[in-house]
């Protein structure tokens with residue numbers, strides 16, 4: 001086990017946590033040395049997640065930082081916002097590498113964090129230190145750092161779909177509207193009325209309109225990439241399916257650009273990046289194309305009549321939107337091939 005990285009997962013009893021385990025079990029360079037729960041330590045993960053019975057056989061550990069340090073080198077914190085803010089400083093202080101899946105360290109401005117997340121902001125020096133791991137865009141920046149903040153699920157789908165056109169100056173970010181839909185697993189395993197079967201099934205609803213915590217995250221990145229302040233209208237919807245995010249994005253085009261030109265721009269931008277696939281002319285992606293995988297698929301419809309383009313992107317919220325991108329970031333942090341452990345083909349149908 002000489003060069004094996006020892007990995008612990010806090011929040012291993014949540015949807016993001018079990019998805020991390022699913023992929024990490026097949027990763028050639030790591031060993032899962034601790035699965036951690038604040039509420040069920042001493043029990044077996046397979047008791048609550050029968051799909052892991054006889055696969056994960058170690059008992060759940062509690063949240064004990066010295067023990068985590070003794071057993072592991074890197075920790076994924078798949079914990080709720082507010083919880084990560086308190087845990088991560090202790091883990092970093094203990095000398096662990098950390099990849100945090102929550103929204104706690106994505107915004108660089110603590111006051112903005114408190115405004116949107118309604119929690120006390122983490123220490124400003126850690127907001128400064130956290131490297132935002134949008135892997136295809138900032139992959140070079142995460143190499144060798146001790147602490148990565150993994151992007152949100154909606155921002156991943158949105159930003160991968162927009163950044164090439166924004167950077168090229170082909171779309172006017174001031175005209176941008178993002179219409180985003182998510183499967184219910186995006187809300188985590190906790191129970192709540194909005195994920196109650198009889199209220200969710202055969203239903204389709206908008207939520208957190210103009211109030212979603214991913215709005216400032218998207219604007220922060222687009223502002224950086226556009227080199228000028230960007231605000232956006234971003235509306236989230238819940239769809240009665242388990243996994244998947246589909247973002248439909250509308251913006252005015254600078255000049256005349258055809259679908260073929262968009263396809264060429266994006267194909268060149270993402271050349272060599274395994275996990276972004278560009279749809280051919282006249283095809284727009286569906287969530288089933290990426291189900292259970294780390295792919296993001298992107299398609300275009302440029303409309304000369306209106307001078308706008310419609311960009312459609314899809315991801316699996318639990319994989320590219322959470323656990324998969326977190327593992328991709330670990331690979332980049334460690335200087336490994338970014339696809340290690342992630343090469344599962346999407347499940348279809």
Ligand SMILES: NC(=O)C1=CN([C@@H]2O[C@H](COP(=O)(O)OP(=O)(O)OC[C@H]3O[C@@H](n4cnc5c(N)ncnc54)[C@H](OP(=O)(O)O)[C@@H]3O)[C@@H](O)[C@H]2O)C=CC1
Nearest residue numbers: 011013014015016037038039078079080102186188189322
């Ligand atoms: N679901 C998704 O699609 C995505 C989720 N995220 C983010 O990833 C994080 C995890 O999400 P998800 O797995 O869906 O959420 P879940 O609600 O499914 O799981 C969260 C886990 O955190 C653990 N937890 C709760 N309180 C504490 C605490 N005080 N100390 C330690 N552990 C605690 C719980 O386990 P236990 O009680 O056993 O300790 C629980 O299993 C969240 O921040 C979420 O916003 C990001 C992108 C996408």
Ligand SMILES: CC(=O)N[C@@H](CCC(=O)OP(=O)(O)O)C(=O)O
Nearest residue numbers: 102103152153182183186187213
């Ligand atoms: C469907 C659904 O409810 N999705 C969640 C996504 C939560 C999430 O990923 O939150 P952070 O990225 O801020 O950690 C939501 O809209 O709030």
